[in-house]
Structure formats: C-alpha cells, structure tokens
Amino acid sequence: MRKLTLIFIIIAMAITAPLFAAGGKEKAETAKVTIWHSAQGANATVFEEIAQTFNDTIGKDKGIEIEAIYQGKANDVLTSVNAASGTGNLPDIAMMDATAATDMNHSQYLVTVDKLGIDTSDILACGISSYTSENGLLALPFNASALLYYYNKTLYDSLGVNPPKTLDDMVEVMKKTGTKDRAAFAGVPATFELTTLIGAQNGLSYMLNNRNGHDGAATEVLFGKEGTYKTFLEKWKAVYDTGFYSPITSGVTAEFTSGRCAAMLASSSNLASVINSVSGEFEVGVAKVPMVNEKATGGTVISGGALFSFTDSPAVKTVLEYMISPDVQAKWSEATGYVPVSTKAYETEAYKAFLEKNPQYKVAIESLLDSNPGLANVWVPSAYSVYYSFQSNIADVLNGKDIDAAVSDMVAIVEGAIASYSAQNN
Amino acid sequence: MRKRVQRRPFDTFKYILRKVILLLLAVIVAFPLLYMFSSSFFSPKDFNNLRLFTVTPRWSNYAKALGHGYFGSFIFNSIGTSVLAALIRTCVVVLAAFAFTHLRFKGKNLILGALVLTLFVPQEAILYQNYKTVATLGMLNTWAGIIATSLFSAAQMLLLMGSFVSHGMQAYDAARIDGASDIRYIWDVLLPLSGPAVLTVMIQTLITTFNNYLWPLLVTNRPRSRTIQVGITMLGFSESGETGAQMAALVMVTVPFLVIMALAKKRIETALISK
Amino acid sequence: MKNASNLIHRTKPYLFVAPAVLLAALFCWFPALKGFLESFLTVNQAGKVLGFAGLGNYRILFSDKAFLSSLKITGLFIVLFVPANTFLTLLAASLTRRKSRHSSVPEYIFFSPVAISLSAYSLLFKELFRGKSSVINRILGLNSGWITEPAGAMVTVVILGVFLDFGIDYILLMCAFRSTDRNVIEAARMDGAGGWRLFFDMELPLIRETVLVTVFLALKDAILISAPIIILTEGGPFRSTETIMFYYYVEAFKSGNRAVQNSLASLVLSLAACAMAVYNIRRRRQP
Numbered sequence: 010m011r012k013l014t015l016i017f018i019i020i021a022m023a024i025t026a027p028l029f030a031a032g033g034k035e036k037a038e039t040a041k042v043t044i045w046h047s048a049q050g051a052n053a054t055v056f057e058e059i060a061q062t063f064n065d066t067i068g069k070d071k072g073i074e075i076e077a078i079y080q081g082k083a084n085d086v087l088t089s090v091n092a093a094s095g096t097g098n099l100p101d102i103a104m105m106d107a108t109a110a111t112d113m114n115h116s117q118y119l120v121t122v123d124k125l126g127i128d129t130s131d132i133l134a135c136g137i138s139s140y141t142s143e144n145g146l147l148a149l150p151f152n153a154s155a156l157l158y159y160y161n162k163t164l165y166d167s168l169g170v171n172p173p174k175t176l177d178d179m180v181e182v183m184k185k186t187g188t189k190d191r192a193a194f195a196g197v198p199a200t201f202e203l204t205t206l207i208g209a210q211n212g213l214s215y216m217l218n219n220r221n222g223h224d225g226a227a228t229e230v231l232f233g234k235e236g237t238y239k240t241f242l243e244k245w246k247a248v249y250d251t252g253f254y255s256p257i258t259s260g261v262t263a264e265f266t267s268g269r270c271a272a273m274l275a276s277s278s279n280l281a282s283v284i285n286s287v288s289g290e291f292e293v294g295v296a297k298v299p300m301v302n303e304k305a306t307g308g309t310v311i312s313g314g315a316l317f318s319f320t321d322s323p324a325v326k327t328v329l330e331y332m333i334s335p336d337v338q339a340k341w342s343e344a345t346g347y348v349p350v351s352t353k354a355y356e357t358e359a360y361k362a363f364l365e366k367n368p369q370y371k372v373a374i375e376s377l378l379d380s381n382p383g384l385a386n387v388w389v390p391s392a393y394s395v396y397y398s399f400q401s402n403i404a405d406v407l408n409g410k411d412i413d414a415a416v417s418d419m420v421a422i423v424e425g426a427i428a429s430y431s432a433q434n435n
Numbered sequence: 436m437r438k439r440v441q442r443r444p445f446d447t448f449k450y451i452l453r454k455v456i457l458l459l460l461a462v463i464v465a466f467p468l469l470y471m472f473s474s475s476f477f478s479p480k481d482f483n484n485l486r487l488f489t490v491t492p493r494w495s496n497y498a499k500a501l502g503h504g505y506f507g508s509f510i511f512n513s514i515g516t517s518v519l520a521a522l523i524r525t526c527v528v529v530l531a532a533f534a535f536t537h538l539r540f541k542g543k544n545l546i547l548g549a550l551v552l553t554l555f556v557p558q559e560a561i562l563y564q565n566y567k568t569v570a571t572l573g574m575l576n577t578w579a580g581i582i583a584t585s586l587f588s589a590a591q592m593l594l595l596m597g598s599f600v601s602h603g604m605q606a607y608d609a610a611r612i613d614g615a616s617d618i619r620y621i622w623d624v625l626l627p628l629s630g631p632a633v634l635t636v637m638i639q640t641l642i643t644t645f646n647n648y649l650w651p652l653l654v655t656n657r658p659r660s661r662t663i664q665v666g667i668t669m670l671g672f673s674e675s676g677e678t679g680a681q682m683a684a685l686v687m688v689t690v691p692f693l694v695i696m697a698l699a700k701k702r703i704e705t706a707l708i709s710k
Numbered sequence: 711m712k713n714a715s716n717l718i719h720r721t722k723p724y725l726f727v728a729p730a731v732l733l734a735a736l737f738c739w740f741p742a743l744k745g746f747l748e749s750f751l752t753v754n755q756a757g758k759v760l761g762f763a764g765l766g767n768y769r770i771l772f773s774d775k776a777f778l779s780s781l782k783i784t785g786l787f788i789v790l791f792v793p794a795n796t797f798l799t800l801l802a803a804s805l806t807r808r809k810s811r812h813s814s815v816p817e818y819i820f821f822s823p824v825a826i827s828l829s830a831y832s833l834l835f836k837e838l839f840r841g842k843s844s845v846i847n848r849i850l851g852l853n854s855g856w857i858t859e860p861a862g863a864m865v866t867v868v869i870l871g872v873f874l875d876f877g878i879d880y881i882l883l884m885c886a887f888r889s890t891d892r893n894v895i896e897a898a899r900m901d902g903a904g905g906w907r908l909f910f911d912m913e914l915p916l917i918r919e920t921v922l923v924t925v926f927l928a929l930k931d932a933i934l935i936s937a938p939i940i941i942l943t944e945g946g947p948f949r950s951t952e953t954i955m956f957y958y959y960v961e962a963f964k965s966g967n968r969a970v971q972n973s974l975a976s977l978v979l980s981l982a983a984c985a986m987a988v989y990n991i992r993r994r995r996q997p
C-alpha cells in the first residue's frame with residue numbers, strides 16, 4: 010500500500026513540477042522578450058548572434074533579454090501564432106511574412122507599429138507600404154528581399170548566353186542550356202513568384218482588388234478578368250514545352266547547387282546559403298526576374314519577413330528599434346542576402362565595402378529600387394492552401410489542361426477562400 | 436526437420452526459394468536502419484555522392500548533434516513524458532478494469548458502455564477541440580499538456596478486464612475474508628497474476644507516447660518543452676547541409692529503443708502467444 | 711460509524727472508475743460533442759459563435775475541390791497501402807512462423823521497425839527518396855523523381871506507411887501463427903496435406919481473426935494518416951499526397967477555417983463510428 014501511495018505522490022509531483030517551472034522562472038529584474046523566428050541553417054546562426062549581441066550590450070544595460078525561438082518555416086510560425094492566440098502563449102514578437110498579414114490584420118492581439126510608437130522614417134518606403142493596411146503599419150519590416158533569377162554563370166559564360174529579360178528570351182536560353190541530364194530551369198511558381206510575374210504586367214497589375222487586399226479585405230479576384238494570369242500561363246507553357254524544364258516543387262535549391270539544373274527563381278534571401286552550398290563548384294550568377302512580356306515593366310515586388318508584435322511594452326520597443334538599426338541590418342544582410350530595410354545601412358562604410366566585393370548582392374537592391382512602389386504582396390485568406398493551389402493549377406496546364414478552364418478554376422478557388430473567410434470573420 | 440534427408444529436389448528448391456525471399460525481405464526492412472547508422476558518419480560530400488558507407492567516418496556529426504542547445508532537453512522531455520504517461524495510464528486503466536470486473540455498483544454497464552464509446556472517436560478528429568481545452572487549462576508547453584490526451588485507453592482497459600476475469604474470483608474472495616483491502620489485493624495478487632498483460636499496456640503506452648508527433652507539435656512552442664520527435668525535425672541540420680548531424684541525432688534517439696525492444700520482445704511474445 | 715464505512719464502500723467503485731471517466735469526458739466525449747455541435751454553427755477564427763449555419767459548413771466543405779481531391783487521394787492511399795501492408799507483414803510472419811535455430815535474427819529485424827519512430831522514418835525517407843539523385847535510385851538503377859513527382863511521392867508515402875506499421879503487425883501475426891494448435895496442423899500433415907495447401911487451407915484460416923485485426927488497424931491508419939505527410943511531402947507536389955487528415959490539419963491549424971474543420975471532424979467521427987460498428991457486428995457473428 011505504501012509503495013503505491015509513494016508512486017502516486019511521485020507522479021503528482023512530476024506532473025506539477027514542469028507546470029510550476031514554466032510559470033515560476035520569470036525573474037523580475039530582466040524583461041524577457043521572446044521572438045519566434047523562421048531563420049534556418051546559416052541564417053539561424055546569424056539571427057541568434059544578433060540576439061546574443063543585444064543581450065550582451067543594450068540588453069545588459071536596460072535589463073532586457075531576447076529569447077529567439079525557431080518555430081519552423083515562416084508559415085509554421087503563423088500556425089503557432091494562430092494556435093497560441095487567446096491562450097496567453099503568444100510570443101512578444103513573431104517574424105512572419107506576407108502570408109500572415111490577413112490573419113494578423115484581423116487579430117485582436119496584434120500591437121501595431123504605430124501603437125508602439127517606433128520611428129520608421131529610415132525604413133524603405135516599399136517595405137512600409139507592403140505591411141500597411143487600413144489599420145496602419147501592422148509589422149516592422151525586418152528582412153526585405155526580392156525575387157531573383159539565379160543561374161549557373163560558369164555554364165552561361167561557356168555557352169555565351171546572357172540571363173533572359175523576358176519569358177520568351179528564357180525559352181531561347183533554355184534551349185541552349187538544357188541537356189538530357191540537366192534541366193535548364195527548375196521550380197513551379199506559386200503565390201510569391203506570381204505577385205511579381207503578374208504584378209509587373211502592364212506597368213502595375215493587382216491580383217486582387219483593394220490593392221491586393223491592403224486597403225481593406227479583398228472582395229474580388231482580378232487576375233482572371235484582367236487576363237494577367239492567362240498571359241503568364243501561356244508563356245509558362247512555352248517554357249515547359251522546351252523539354253528542359255523540371256517542374257518540381259521541393260528541393261529546387263538542391264538541384265541548382267548540385268548543378269543538375271542551370272537556373273531557378275528564388276528569393277535574394279537565399280543568396281548566401283546558395284553560394285555556400287555550391288562551394289566554388291561553379292560561379293553563381295543572379296539577375297532580375299525575367300518579365301512575362303515587354304509590357305511588363307512593373308519590376309519586382311518586395312517580400313521578406315517583418316516583425317509582428319503582441320506586447321505593448323518599452324522592452325519590445327527597444328528590441329524592435331535594435332533590430333532595424335543600421336548596424337544590425339548591415340550585418341544581417343551581409344550574412345544572408347536580404348536587402349537592408351534601413352536606408353541608413355546603405356551609408357555605412359562597411360556595407361559599401363561589402364557590396365563592392367560582392368556585386369551579386371547589389372542586384373536585389375537595384376531590382377527593388379527600380380520597381381513600381383505600388384506593387385504589393387497578396388493578402389489572401391487561407392494563404393497556405395492558395396499557395397499549393399496555384400502550383401497544382403499550373404501543373405494542370407502543363408499536363409494539357411485548357412488554359413481558360415484552368416484560369417476559371419483558380420479564380421473560383423481564391424473566391425471561395427475569400428467568401429468562406431468573410432462569412433466566418435465579419 | 437529430421438525429414439530433410441528424404442526431401443525431393445522440388446522441396447529443396449522451395450526451401451531455398453523461401454530462404455531467399457526471407458533474406459531479401461529482411462534486407463529491405465533493415466535497410467533504412469542500416470543507412471541511418473552508416474550515414475551518421477557521412478560528410479556533406481558523401482551525401483551528394485550518394486554513398487552507402489564511408490571509410491572516413493566523421494565523428495564530429497555526433498558532437499554536433501549533442502552540441503545542439505536543446506538536444507538534451509528534447510530527450511529528457513520525451514523520456515519523462517512517456518514514462519509518466521505509461522505509469523499513469525496503467526494506474527487509471529488497472530483501477531477501472533478492476534472495478535468493472537470485481538465490484539458491483541449501480542450504473543456499471545452504463546459507465547462501461549460510455550467508456551467503450553471512446554474507441555469510436557479517433558484522436559485526430561478532435562485534435563483542435565482538445566488543443567483548445569489544453570490551452571484553456573494553461574497546459575501548453577508542459578508535460579501535463581503533452582500527455583493529457585494519452586492517459587486513458589478503452590482498448591487497454593478491455594484487454595486488462597479480459598486478463599483479470601480469466602483468473603477467476605476465488606483469490607479475491609479469499610483476500611476479502613482475510614480482510615485485505617482492494618488496493619492491497621490489486622498490488623499483491625492481481626498485478627503479479629496479470630504480469631504480461633500489464634506489461635504490454637505499459638510498453639504500448641511508452642512507445643506510443645514516445646512516438647507521438649502531431650500532438651506534441653501542437654501543444655509545445657518552446658524548444659525547452661519540445662519532445663525529441665518534434666525536436667529532431669526542427670534541428671535545422673538538413674537545411675544548413677549538415678544531414679550527417681541529423682542522422683547522428685536519429686541514431687541516438689533510436690538506439691535506446693532498439694535495446695528496449697530487444698529486451699522486451701520475449702515478454703511481448705509471451706503475452707501475445709496463447710497456448 | 712457503520713454508516714460511514716458503508717458510504718465509503720458504496721462510493722469506492724466510483725472512485726476507482728473516476729479517473730478513467732474524467733479523462734474520457736474531458737478529452738473525448740466533450741470535444742467530440744462540441745465539434746459536432748459547432749459543425750452546425752458559424753464560428754469565427756478566434757472560436758466565437760456567430761450564428762446558426764445549418765448544413766452550410768458541410769456545403770462549404772463539399773464545394774471545396776481540395777477536399778474532394780483529398781478524399782480521392784486517401785482512397786488511393788488505402789487501395790495501395792492496405793493490401794501491400796497486409797501482404798508483406800503476412801509474408802514475413804509466415805516465413806518465420808516456425809521457431810528454428812536461426813529464426814531469431816530475422817525475427818528481430820522484422821520487429822525492429824517498432825523501435826524507429828514516425829519522425830525518424832519520415833526524415834530518413836526524405837533523404838533516401840529525395841529526388842532524381844537519391845540513394846534509392848542509385849541502388850535500384852531507377853530514374854524516378856520520388857517525392858518530387860506526384861506518382862513517386864504517393865509510392866514513397868505508401869512505402870513509408872508499410873514501414874511504420876510493419877513491426878507491430880508482424881509481431882501480432884507471427885504470435886498468432888505460433889498460438890495455433892500444432893496438433894491440428896500435424897494431423898493434417900499426416901493426412902498428406904502439405905506446402906501451399908496446408909498453409910492456405912489450414913494455417914491461414916486459423917489466424918483469420920488476427921489478420922482481420924491487422925487489416926482494420928491498417929485501414930484506420932490509412933484513413934487517418936497525416937503526420938508522416940506533414941514531415942515528408944507537406945501534401946505535395948501539387949497536392950498529390952494531401953490526404954483527408956492532412957487537409958484537416960491545414961484548414962484547422964494553418965488557415966483557421968472553422969467551418970471546414972468542424973464539419974470534417976464530425977464526418978470523420980461518423981465514419982469511424984460506422985467502421986467500428988461494422989467490425990463489431992462482424993466479430994459477433996463469428997463463433
């Protein structure tokens with residue numbers, strides 16, 4: 010009997026111990042600021058270094074400690090944030106991308122940048138506008154990036170070809186760079202790529218009304234009736250018909266870095282890790298994204314992560330201000346390939362010297378500065394699902410589905426997501 | 436076996452065929468495990484070259500995996516939660532099974548029926564509602580939250596009830612006459628008698644809780660509280676090209692269970708083989 | 711005094727079953743009921759009830775092409791996985807059904823998948839089947855894209871599924887073979903039955919019950935599969951491995967679509983209840 014009682018007591022203690030441990034550890038003197046992030050691999054190391062530097066300097070003086078927690082990919086961070094909403098388990102700050110904007114715009118837990126009172130006058134204008142909704146500036150841009158055309162420069166040079174300017178060019182280039190064992194291009198565009206490939210058409214095109222959902226929730230799908238998605242699909246079918254296109258949706262970077270495909274579209278944020286993985290086997294070239302046609306002059310949409318905050322406190326403000334300070338931005342950019350969001354970062358001598366040495370990093374910056382500032386990310390509900398729907402829809406066309414039918418399918422899917430969301434959240 | 440001398444050529448052929456199929460199947464089943472061991476010593480180049488083994492083992496993969504800031508707490512949380520869940524579930528199930536088989540009370544069949552009803556509800560279908568409950572109770576990021584949904588199993592309760600009934604009531608009546616309490620009887624008589632069944636319950640719970648992926652993924656969002664199954668997918672080694680370290684982590688997670696399995700195999704078989 | 715002890719005596723059985731009832735109520739009856747009721751209501755992302763929806767949520771669910779495709783994919787998965795799993799585990803169990811001097815080595819190997827966790831297998835398969843340039847292609851001399859191609863990804867998930875269930879199914883079947891009465895089989899052997907006939911006419915029917923259990927377990931796992939897909943393919947490429955429960959996970963936890971989440975959960979619940987009922991009726995009919 011006594012043995013059994015003892016076991017019960019031990020069990021009871023063991024259950025409650027972690028309960029208390031979780032609640033009792035907060036020390037009064039230091040304010041802990043938790044940041045959920047999605048920086049992977051080498052980027053994670055740098056991000057943690059940045060947090061550590063803060064803890065050792067400013068944090069030490071002011072009694073603030075950053076705890077950086079990896080939550081998986083950008084979309085996994087949103088999943089965790091949504092799940093934690095209303096449970097008292099939200100982080101102070103979460104690093105998320107445009108796919109989070111719709112949910113965050115409606116979240117009652119979000120603390121906007123305006124409310125925190127952070128000075129954003131040094132932040133890139135396109136960065137600010139990309140996270141501004143009818144409720145104000147939702148999040149503080151932290152890592153800006155632009156979609157780039159990555160290519161195997163060694164191969165291109167040896168064949169005497171230049172990176173393409175349009176998708177028609179790209180078809181010609183692919184015919185030269187593709188072989189039986191090497192795809193000329195790999196990867197299937199999804200929402201992120203399409204905001205540029207559709208957005209740049211006719212100078213400036215939106216996929217959804219209300220400036221892609223930024224000026225109030227989107228109520229109408231535009232990429233169908235304006236014909237922009239159709240134009241893209243027609244050109245992309247030609248890309249597929251070269252026979253040197255590898256329509257894969259995962260592991261694209263691995264294919265590129267191992268030399269099994271000659272080109273891909275990817276965010277500038279991958280630049281450092283791509284160069285790292287190639288480790289000198291060939292020279293990595295980057296260029297602006299090829300445009301759908303000559304009339305597509307809008308340029309590239311700004312993308313990348315922003316810091317959403319859920320706590321209104323001076324400590325959070327201090328941390329956010331640190332994150333966008335020129336030095337941190339320059340360091341982050343050099344290590345990753347992200348474009349600094351602080352315009353002051355461009356003026357630091359260190360960063361100027363860095364760009365001089367690594368001209369590839371300039372392409373993204375120029376690409377953003379040359380773009381129409383009206384271009385904006387798509388804010389659509391069920392973003393994760395819509396992302397995969399675009400890829401499947403494109404695959405359908407490549408497999409022979411009628412383009413008009415595919416377009417109306419895709420319009421119906423996005424309209425369905427919008428209708429379902431507004432029915433449940435108004 | 437003595438008859439083997441008399442085998443006709445066709446029988447010998449069938450015998451060899453069977454052994455070949457057996458060997459092939461064994462190799463296939465063992466292959467991922469073997470590759471895991473072998474590739475835990477690979478350099479990134481070995482992975483690129485699709486090697487199956489390397490002659491220049493990279494022990495640093497293990498150092499790297501162990502050096503990961505949270506690897507220790509992942510393991511600790513996993514072992515802690517699965518042992519705890521196994522103990523508690525066994526207690527809960529033993530008590531209930533005892534009451535249903537040995538005691539008489541009003542509404543017994545109704546309660547039993549209601550409990551058996553839980554067999555019809557897959558955990559996956561009530562994932563979100565359970566998440567909400569655990570969150571409301573403030574059990575996110577705690578061991579209590581991780582094990583909350585695996586503390587009762589109607590299937591195991593039925594298994595134990597079957598075993599308890601099979602021993603008859605004489606021992607219980609004798610114990611009652613001796614004035615022994617029910618708890619005393621369970622501890623001293625029933626549990627030793629139903630050893631294999633109780634052990635099966637414990638091991639089953641231990642393994643399922645340890646292997647759980649989706650639930651711990653949902654109820655933990657701090658690395659310190661994560662279990663190893665969630666943790667190993669978030670080490671970030673693969674993303675930075677350190678697949679070797681990833682494999683080393685997998686090896687360290689798997690080996691203890693291979694040992695437990697090898698030790699427990701005989702007992703599980705005894706429990707399952709009825710003569 | 712006597713009254714008090716009588717009270718204890720009468721409440722004791724309830725105390726014994728209380729933990730079980732409490733846990734079942736909190737983490738099974740209550741959430742199942744709540745989900746079922748909410749499937750007829752309009753609930754917003756934060757969980758607030760906005761009004762009565764009737765069958766509206768089910769209409770939303772069935773008008774979603776992604777859901778319909780997930781039904782098809784789950785169906786395909788069941789058709790591929792359940793027979794493959796049953797055949798292979800039965801093959802392994804029958805090859806080792808008689809204890810012999812060297813049988814313990816294959817026994818350990820066939821049982822070993824029990825020790826390897828779901829996420830470990832998924833991560834391993836992600837590397838082994840990673841694409842055109844993969845270890846599996848090198849060994850088999852193939853040029854399949856595996857998880858980068860729709861058909862290949864489905865096959866990979868099926869193989870992964872077989873590995874995940876292999877150990878436990880094997881031990882169940884192997885023990886069932888060894889539990890059968892040797893005398894009956896020996897008697898049949900004396901009568902001249904042998905080899906294939908003995909196996910299919912005698913030994914297999916004797917363990918029919920266990921085979922049925924493993925088939926049902928496989929069916930249950932096939933209908934509910936989601937975690938391996940989250941790690942291995944994320945439903946891709948092109949939603950080709952998006953099963954019902956993966957779709958549920960995306961809608962409930964990524965999109966926060968309560969309409970789809972609650973109606974789908976209730977549907978799966980009813981399906982599970984039907985399956986269990988059929989299984990129990992079948993069992994009862996058997997002597």
